[in-house]
Amino acid sequence: MTETQGGHSPSRRALIGWGGAGLALGAAAAGGAVAMTRAGQDADPAAAEAGTAVGFHGAHQAGIATPVQDRLHFAAFDVKTDDRAAFVRLLKDWTAAARRMTAGGTVGAGAYGGLAEAPPDDTGEALGLRPSRLTLTVGFGPSLFDRFGLADRRPASLVDLPKFPGDNLDRARTGGDLCVQACADDPQVAVHAIRNLARIGFGKVAVRWSQLGFGKTSSTTPDAQTPRNLFGFKDGTRNIAGTETDRLSRFVWVGDGDGPAWMTGGSYLVARRIRMNIETWDRTSLQEQEDVFGRDKGEGAPAGKPKEHDEPFLKAMKPTAHVRLAHPDANDGVTILRRGYSFTDGTDGLGRLDAGLFFLAYQRDPRTGFIPLQRRLAASDALNEYIQHVGSAVFAIPPGVRDADDWWGRTLLTEEA
Amino acid sequence: MTETQGGHSPSRRALIGWGGAGLALGAAAAGGAVAMTRAGQDADPAAAEAGTAVGFHGAHQAGIATPVQDRLHFAAFDVKTDDRAAFVRLLKDWTAAARRMTAGGTVGAGAYGGLAEAPPDDTGEALGLRPSRLTLTVGFGPSLFDRFGLADRRPASLVDLPKFPGDNLDRARTGGDLCVQACADDPQVAVHAIRNLARIGFGKVAVRWSQLGFGKTSSTTPDAQTPRNLFGFKDGTRNIAGTETDRLSRFVWVGDGDGPAWMTGGSYLVARRIRMNIETWDRTSLQEQEDVFGRDKGEGAPAGKPKEHDEPFLKAMKPTAHVRLAHPDANDGVTILRRGYSFTDGTDGLGRLDAGLFFLAYQRDPRTGFIPLQRRLAASDALNEYIQHVGSAVFAIPPGVRDADDWWGRTLLTEEA
Numbered sequence: 001m002t003e004t005q006g007g008h009s010p011s012r013r014a015l016i017g018w019g020g021a022g023l024a025l026g027a028a029a030a031g032g033a034v035a036m037t038r039a040g041q042d043a044d045p046a047a048a049e050a051g052t053a054v055g056f057h058g059a060h061q062a063g064i065a066t067p068v069q070d071r072l073h074f075a076a077f078d079v080k081t082d083d084r085a086a087f088v089r090l091l092k093d094w095t096a097a098a099r100r101m102t103a104g105g106t107v108g109a110g111a112y113g114g115l116a117e118a119p120p121d122d123t124g125e126a127l128g129l130r131p132s133r134l135t136l137t138v139g140f141g142p143s144l145f146d147r148f149g150l151a152d153r154r155p156a157s158l159v160d161l162p163k164f165p166g167d168n169l170d171r172a173r174t175g176g177d178l179c180v181q182a183c184a185d186d187p188q189v190a191v192h193a194i195r196n197l198a199r200i201g202f203g204k205v206a207v208r209w210s211q212l213g214f215g216k217t218s219s220t221t222p223d224a225q226t227p228r229n230l231f232g233f234k235d236g237t238r239n240i241a242g243t244e245t246d247r248l249s250r251f252v253w254v255g256d257g258d259g260p261a262w263m264t265g266g267s268y269l270v271a272r273r274i275r276m277n278i279e280t281w282d283r284t285s286l287q288e289q290e291d292v293f294g295r296d297k298g299e300g301a302p303a304g305k306p307k308e309h310d311e312p313f314l315k316a317m318k319p320t321a322h323v324r325l326a327h328p329d330a331n332d333g334v335t336i337l338r339r340g341y342s343f344t345d346g347t348d349g350l351g352r353l354d355a356g357l358f359f360l361a362y363q364r365d366p367r368t369g370f371i372p373l374q375r376r377l378a379a380s381d382a383l384n385e386y387i388q389h390v391g392s393a394v395f396a397i398p399p400g401v402r403d404a405d406d407w408w409g410r411t412l413l414t415e416e417a
Numbered sequence: 418m419t420e421t422q423g424g425h426s427p428s429r430r431a432l433i434g435w436g437g438a439g440l441a442l443g444a445a446a447a448g449g450a451v452a453m454t455r456a457g458q459d460a461d462p463a464a465a466e467a468g469t470a471v472g473f474h475g476a477h478q479a480g481i482a483t484p485v486q487d488r489l490h491f492a493a494f495d496v497k498t499d500d501r502a503a504f505v506r507l508l509k510d511w512t513a514a515a516r517r518m519t520a521g522g523t524v525g526a527g528a529y530g531g532l533a534e535a536p537p538d539d540t541g542e543a544l545g546l547r548p549s550r551l552t553l554t555v556g557f558g559p560s561l562f563d564r565f566g567l568a569d570r571r572p573a574s575l576v577d578l579p580k581f582p583g584d585n586l587d588r589a590r591t592g593g594d595l596c597v598q599a600c601a602d603d604p605q606v607a608v609h610a611i612r613n614l615a616r617i618g619f620g621k622v623a624v625r626w627s628q629l630g631f632g633k634t635s636s637t638t639p640d641a642q643t644p645r646n647l648f649g650f651k652d653g654t655r656n657i658a659g660t661e662t663d664r665l666s667r668f669v670w671v672g673d674g675d676g677p678a679w680m681t682g683g684s685y686l687v688a689r690r691i692r693m694n695i696e697t698w699d700r701t702s703l704q705e706q707e708d709v710f711g712r713d714k715g716e717g718a719p720a721g722k723p724k725e726h727d728e729p730f731l732k733a734m735k736p737t738a739h740v741r742l743a744h745p746d747a748n749d750g751v752t753i754l755r756r757g758y759s760f761t762d763g764t765d766g767l768g769r770l771d772a773g774l775f776f777l778a779y780q781r782d783p784r785t786g787f788i789p790l791q792r793r794l795a796a797s798d799a800l801n802e803y804i805q806h807v808g809s810a811v812f813a814i815p816p817g818v819r820d821a822d823d824w825w826g827r828t829l830l831t832e833e834a
Contacts, residue, residue, distance in 0.1 A: 071631070073761070078768075111649050112714040116704040123699055124649020124714055125759075128642060172766070187631040191647075191761050195770060199699050206768035212631065212761055214488070214604040225545060230608075232528050232541020282540055282616050287533040297541055298529040342542075344490070344608050344629055345762055349589070351495075351623035353612060 051130035051185075056102045058400040059265045060253060063135030064337065064362050065242035067221045069183040072213030072341040073190040074271065074358065075198065076141070076176025076393055077205040084148045088413050090204045094138070094180075094197055095407035101193050104131030107200070123199065126192035134184040136193055138408045139269050139395025144177040153412060155259040157268055157365040158396045164378040166388065173273050173391030176208045181269070181360070183339075187212070209391070211273065213341020213358050220337065226300060226308065230276050230342050230355055231386070233293050234300030235322070237308055240337040251369070252337050252362050254399075262411035265399030267362045270336075270370040273343075273391030276356035281386045292382040294321030320382040326373065336361040336369045356387070366394060468547035468602075473519045475817040476682045477670060480552035481754065481779050482659035484638045486600040489630030489758040490607040491688065491775065492615065493558070493593025493810055494622040501565045505830050507621045511555070511597075511614055512824040518610050521548035524617070540616065543609035551601040553610055555825045556686050556812025561594040570829060572676040574685055574782040575813045581795040583805065590690050590808030593625045598686070598777070600756075604629070626808070628690065630758020630775050637754065643717060643725065647693050647759050647772055648803070650710050651717030652739070654725055657754045668786070669754050669779050671816075679828035682816030684779045687753075687787040690760075690808030693773035698803045709799040711738030737799040743790065753778040753786045773804070783811060 054062050081087055097107045108114070108121025145154035180197055182190040191212070198207050217229045220242040226234040240247045249255065254263045281289070290296055294303050294317035302312030302323060317324040328335045339362065344355040363369030378384070398409055471479050498504055514524045525531070525538025562571035597614055599607040608629070615624050634646045637659040643651040657664045666672065671680045698706070707713055711720050711734035719729030719740060734741040745752045756779065761772040780786030795801065815826055 075764075112703060114703065116707075117702050119700050120649070120703050120706070120714070122649075123647075123695075125645045125647050127645060127649070127715070188645075188759065191631065191759075191772075195695065195699075195772075198770070199696070202696075207764045207770070208768070210761075210764045210770065212629075212763070214608065214629065214631070228542045228544060228605075230540075230542050232537070232539075232544070278540075278612065279616070279619075282612075283536050285534050286529060286531065286537050289537070290533075296529065297537070298544070342605065342608075344627075346629070347492075347624045347627045351625070353615070353624070353627065355608075355612075 052133060053103050053131035054133050054135050056099050056401060057403055057406075059402070060267070060400045061135075061137045061397060062102070062400070063137035063181055063183055064252065064267055064339070064397070065220060065248055066133070066135050066183070067224075067242055068216045068218055068339055069133050069135070070185045070216055071183070071187040071190050072216075072358065073182045073187070073194045073210065074213070074360075075180050075182075075194045075210040076208045076271075077178040077180070077198075077201065078208045079144065079147060079177040079205050081204045082147065084413075086204055087148060088409075090201055091138075091409045091413070092407045093200050095401055097196060097200055098136040098138075098193070098408070099401070099404070101126075101196065102131065102134045102136055104134075107196050123192065123196055126189050129186055129189055132184040132186040132189040134182065134189050134193060136197075137181040137183075137269075137397065139179040139181070139397045140409070140412065141176045141178065141393060141395050143175060147177070148413075150412070153260055153262065155263050155396055157254075157259055157263075157367060158394065159367060159371070161270070161366070161392055161394050162371065162375075164374055164389065166378050166384055167392070168388050168390055169392050170390050173209045173211075174393060176393050176395075178205060179269070179271070179393065179395045187214070211343060211358050211391075212345075213343050215342040217340045217342055217357060218338040220339065229357055230278060230344075231281055231289070231293075232297060233289070233295060234308060235293070236338045236340075237300060238328075238335075240335060247335070248337075251335050251364055254364055258364065263396060263398065267364065267397040268366050268369070269395045269397050270359075270361050270363070270366055271391070271393045271395070272359040272389050274357040274359050275354070275388045275390045277386050277388070278353050278355055284386075291318050292320075292322060292386070294318065294323035318382065320380050322377070322381055322383045325376050325381050331373055331376065334368055334373065336363040336373065362397070469550060470520050470548035471550050471552050473516045473553075473818060474820055474823075476819075477684070477817045478552075478554045478814060479519070479817070480554035480598055480600055481669065481684055481756070481814070482637060482665055483550075483552050483600070484641075484659055485633045485635055485756055486550050486552070487602045487633055488600070488604040488607055489633075489775070490599045490604070490611045490627065491630070491777075492597050492599075492611045492627040493625045493688075494595040494597070494615075494618065495625045496561065496564060496594040496622050498621045499564065501830075503621055504565060505826075507618055508826045508830070509824045510617050512818055514613060514617055515553040515555075515610070515825070516818070516821070518543075518613065519548065519551045519553055521551075524613050540609065540613055543606050546603055546606055549601040549603040549606040551599065551606050551610060553614075554598040554600075554686075554814060556596040556598075556814045557826070557829065558593045558595065558810060558812050560592060564594070565830075567829070570677055570679065572680050572813055574671075574676055574680075574784060575811065576784060576788070578687070578783070578809055578811050579788065579792075581791055581806065583795050583801055584809070585805050585807055586809050587807050590626045590628075591810060593810050593812075595622060596686070596688070596810065596812045604631070628760060628775050628808075629762075630760050632759040634757045634759055634774060635755040637756065646774055647695060647761075648698055648706070648710075649714060650706070650712060651725060652710070653755045653757075654717060655745075655752075657752060664752070665754075668752050668781055671781055675781065680813060680815065684781065684814040685783050685786070686812045686814050687776075687778050687780070687783055688808070688810045688812070689776040689806050691774040691776050692771070692805045692807045694803050694805070695770050695772055701803075708735050709737075709739060709803070711735070711740035735799065737797050739794070739798050739800045742793050742798050748790055748793065751785055751790065753780040753790065779814070
């Protein structure tokens with residue numbers, strides 16, 4: 001092995017450390033992050049869109065208004081240290097790693113660029129893969145504010161979610177001091193990112209629960225086809241597009257004066273694991289299915305209308321139809337940005353697929369966003385017969401990392417804010 | 418909803434039933450299966466390779482020598498009926514559905530082409546998606562031969578796997594009367610296929626266990642990059658390529674006279690869920706990692722050699738190195754066709770990723786293929802410190818469906834064979 005080991009020349013090592021001989025893809029690079037292909041991979045123009053990097057720096061974190069990627073790995077963490085300085089160091093280390101991984105690079109000296117006697121800095125399974133539009137989005141749960149003297153910095157908007165009728169929450173899939181949402185077009189890239197952050201956090205944080213999502217159920221791209229959920233329906237047709245700066249400001253981004261200054265430019269994330277009773281649904285008539293959603297199944301058009309994007313006529317739907325209850329007109333105009341993924345986690349003990357929707361919604365304030373909406377749905381939605389909420393969490397999503405000196409959570413953890 | 422429902426004209430209904438206005442992609446169509454894009458989707462030449470259909474008919478089932486697709490959904494089923502005629506009907510229904518789904522179509526009249534008063538024939542979540550090179554491969558487990566008077570047709574090659582040292586098998590992830598391997602480049606297409614087969618089988622079969630695989634770990638394409646496993650290594654570099662007809666005949670396909678005639682053209686599949694102790698591995702030095710595999714991590718070259726595809730010099734490796742023990746030279750020349758996938762199923766109760774390799778290997782006879790190989794590995798492989806086999810199954814894979822009148826298992830279940 002010595003020969004092979006010796007074959008790692010310093011220049012190659014350094015190159016690998018920075019993510020390989022990168023081709024700058026200027027359009028996608030922003031604020032100092034250099035978009036590049038992963039080590040050892042030539043740029044392929046045909047795959048450029050899926051392969052590019054998403055800029056890491058900005059006023060808002062990436063992964064919210066960013067066009068929805070195909071795959072998800074989401075992890076909630078518990079903090080295991082009481083040492084505030086160690087926690088700040090972790091957030092800085094995470095930021096540095098996230099900056100490199102989202103640009104298509106490896107963590108530290110990489111998977112085989114370090115000392116033979118030490119564990120590699122990067123676990124290596126994403127070597128040779130493209131950046132795949134990886135975004136990493138960090139959040140802070142309510143319980144984090146019980147630590148590190150942060151109690152008086154907890155935003156009023158970061159409420160504990162109430163118990164909704166029908167909730168059947170599994171504690172092992174609920175809550176968390178921190179979260180990281182990894183979205184990418186290649187699942188191996190998303191899994192690699194979460195795993196390496198967990199590894200960097202060893203001894204300071206531990207994964208509380210995690211969730212893989214195999215298929216996006218929402219689009220934040222105007223005019224794109226709305227993907228179908230596991231009930232075979234298009235849902236979230238009128239989602240907020242990532243280009244709609246007005247609606248983003250109104251419904252997604254925390255504004256000046258909304259609460260503590262450290263959250264300005266941030267958002268709030270509600271995550272719900274929603275088990276779908278696939279087998280029951282599949283034995284339900286087409287008419288009942290369409291009545292439940294208030295849409296036709298083929299086109300995805302609202303009841304009585306010919307086209308998916310037609311303005312719904314709510315009174316054409318049953319009073320318990322999902323679209324009717326969730327529509328902004330029925331909710332004082334409030335809307336949320338949905339970014340959920342379908343999941344299938346094998347089979348339960350009864351031969352049924354353990355499948356459903358991992359619902360992710362971003363909003364300016366859960367008290368006027370998810371909470372009243374879900375109260376309404378939990379009380380009346382015809383869909384409730386076919387679904388069950390089995391996991392739940394809420395997180396404050398701090399603003400974006402501004403530049404190469406900034407880090408996740410700086411506005412929360414330094415006194416200036 | 419009546420208007421919308423009424424909007425489904427008979428001609429559109431019929432169209433949808435056959436998978437939409439299909440563009441025949443001649444190159445991929447074989448033996449009567451027509452390759453087409455899914456309903457409502459225009460052909461996009463740029464995505465043609467990933468989007469095309471794989472021919473369903475042939476001497477061998479697709480999904481074995483077929484170039485490995487990106488994603489997997491695998492299900493093992495238990496048979497719940499003692500009625501042989503009902504079981505034969507199920508296999509015929511499954512074959513018809515598999516023929517349509519692999520061509521990019523829907524099951525029966527589709528997701529919204531049937532009667533409003535009845536459940537749709539197809540669950541609908543794959544509408545608008547491409548065929549995505551979906552293959553469906555069926556297999557028969559040893560326990561199936563305890564039913565339907567099949568005991569004397571069980572091949573001698575279909576042995577119950579022995580208990581190997583270190584096995585820690587979970588009964589809930591082991592065995593099965595039947596299996597279906599669904600591989601596709603789009604996970605939603607693979608999930609849709611298994612779900613619809615399970616649905617068709619309601620009351621006759623039930624899912625015993627299932628497994629999603631998010632990333633392929635093997636290649637059956639000559640000269641393709643070997644994908645990395647979750648330990649960050651390229652493994653299975655010298656896998657049998659789907660184009661190597663000589664090696665396929667020698668090591669994968671059941672030949673005339675190998676056993677009962679009904680298996681000629683078939684194969685045997687061993688499936689193993691291998692949990693990888695990611696966190697322990699990630700704290701291991703690069704030198705130790707490379708010694709364990711007998712390869713360098715960066716290039717994937719065998720110890721002491723510069724290139725991945727160089728012929729390994731086994732004596733340059735430690736006696737316990739994985740490559741050295743698994744190499745055909747150490748196993749009387751025997752090799753198997755590997756088609757495994759990485760999985761991540763959330764987190765165990767201890768904050769560790771429940772991740773690993775869902776190992777799938779096809780061979781002409783497990784008694785000369787997987788069993789002696791695994792005995793050797795289980796006894797000595799340095800990798801054993803970092804992995805654990807937690808699920809296991811073996812299946813006889815019958816030959817291919819020859820034409821539109823043929824069906825999965827015909828050679829087993831009709832007297833002629």
